[in-house]
Amino acid sequence: MQKSLHIDANKCTGCLQCEMACSYENYGVFNIAKSRIKIFSFEHEGRKVPYTCTQCAEAWCLFACPVDAIRIDTATGAKVVHESTCVGCKVCTIACPFGTVNYVADTGKVQKCDLCGGDPACAAACPTGAITYVDADWTGLDKMRAWAGKTDSAAAAA
């Protein structure tokens, strides 16, 4: 079964545990500057939103790459940057409509979410369930359940 990161912004408190977990998983350091998931705070609305790559089915970053450095991990469906091939041309960062592929000056390569090979550290670290890793075909299941729970069964039966 293919799984997908699922984000419920209403549950995000802005603690950044996901950002620390991401950098630790990928670089062995606690450094939110290296995180591939970012929390955005919309202060005047009181909203926090976790944001990262959605792993597009037709991934523009992948098609834009002139050296085929971005490839599909068939196990997870993640679009993965192969650093040894990446030349740091940044065309993928332009192609991505969502800004979730970014250049890393330190390495001269780009980075993006690779779903941690199927066990995303951000989801494991999230204390509120704002980030979960669920059946890719059923990311709407929680919302459906919530609305289903509001159904007036007596009225529905009538």
Next chain:
Amino acid sequence: MAWTRKILRVDLTNGTCKTEPLNMEWAQQYLGQRGLATKYFVSEVDPKVDPLAAENKLIMTTGPLTGTPVSTGGRYSVVTKGALTGAIACSNSGGYFGAELKFAGWDMIIFEGKSPTPVYLSVENDKAELKDAGHLWGKSTWQTEETIKKTHQDPQIRVCSIGSAGENGVLYACIINDLHRAAGRSGVGTVMGAKNLKAVAVRGTNGVASIKDPKAFMAASTAAKKVLADNAVTGQGLPAYGTQVLMNVINEMGALPTRNHRDVQFEDARKISAEAMVEKRPTDGKSHLVTNNACFGCTIACGRISKIDETHFSVVNKPEYWGASGGLEYEAAWALGAANGVGDLEALQYANLLCNEAGFDPITFGATVGAAMELYELGILTKEQIGLEAPFGSAKAVCELAEMTARGVGFGKELGLGSARLCEKYGRPELSMGVKKQEFPAYDSRGIQGMGLAYATSNRGACHLRGYTVASEVLGIPVKTDPLVTEGKADLVKAFQDATSVFDSAGVCVFTTFAWTLADLQPQLDAACEGNWTMEKLAEVGERIYNMERLFNNAAGFTAKDDDLPPRLKTEAAKTGPAKGLVSGIDKMRPEYYKVRGWDEQGVPTKETLGRLGL
């Protein structure tokens, strides 16, 4: 290691920034943050120094766990000699600023001297420089943060700054970071203002790489997070209701100081409580509370983000206050509300917003208004002197007095001195409700006896965050004690004070102690920090820090006489509630406490005590 092993020393007089290695021997004795920065401070500053003189220093400091995934590991502290108190000051703040400072590679920044003109410090990893702040002076903390981010074209910069209060010499000015987190008490922002230092802007991209045993560390921090999640207070009460969960509880206890401590229960407590914050307002059908909010790394998320009622008299035609913003937390709701007999939630939030925007402590401000209201009701202060009618219960007065204090105009100038100086000036010093010139927070010493001793012996003046015996006396954490008796409180207060010193020195939030004891913190510290951090070592470090602070205060001129409560709490019995008929037993507890501490009858640590602690 967990420490970055680097200190930034900023000479404001000469405009220079220098890097120094951290004294690792001291790190083993004082851990970090509160303890370690205070060690630097007392080693470098004359205890008799005028807090506002160039010779006073100001240290911004992180702990070894700051910037790590340990829950609440985002704290930083500001250590200086307090402008309000003249005692050692250490004000702790959350938000994101502390972690960013750590990520930039610094254990602490020591500011010394005084800049000839307004400046701000810009730190980008190991690059630090003072920049002209002429264009920022006069701007609010909110505008300052926004302007700095725009100027540097970097929205990821974290900023701490002072507002008009710190510039104008309000003696209880805060340093505000991330819009609504504050190094709040004792006037640390006043000292920053006196140094012509407007703000510190930090961007750090180095992260924390120097954990002693990362595997053990991840296991320990994950286990400790589970303890927080499984605890009723940190797992449910605080995230859902914030610290405001206490308003009704403490009122029921008969320990909610009301109208300048004339009463111990507030008839309108419910109207300003956590429960009221989630109710739908009749005016617009929305609740006051928008969401809860976490500081860096915090898995509790007690912070409150609210939206004020746009139709409320305080903000009509002021759309700049209509957005979501921080508050109300329990202490601010109490100080601006119950302490003045004001039960108007929206008015309290407006005053709270002004405190954040202009950078002043809502506890001391609210309590000072309470003292002014009592002077007004006694006929000592008149409507003409204050500029408006100011009886207890006037929401309008609280709002307008907050505006005057923020702008530094009219009677706001007098309120900006705090209640001790205000009451002294008008011949009624006994009406100032505080210790060492710092006002009490939201727990009455008659209804919670241990807090009276904790206030009297707090090294930074009256404060709930130096020894929060409420945890034991009210909530039964870690064991339930009777709040109405003095027996056993000397031991209890010492234990809380010493343990808190460790938590404050580690880089974590003291609210973890609703669920954690030192035994939960110890494995996390030991896995992160070089050295063998046993329970015994941590207990000794806590006691050493407390005694070090005490020695500074004694040298600054404080004596046993200053470890006392105002006469009202010792002579006027609680009128209602479970503590009815009781006064504070401080005079009985104080000598017991000195004995437990190993101090002589004058409150001076004995030679044996100092020797035992290596001081």
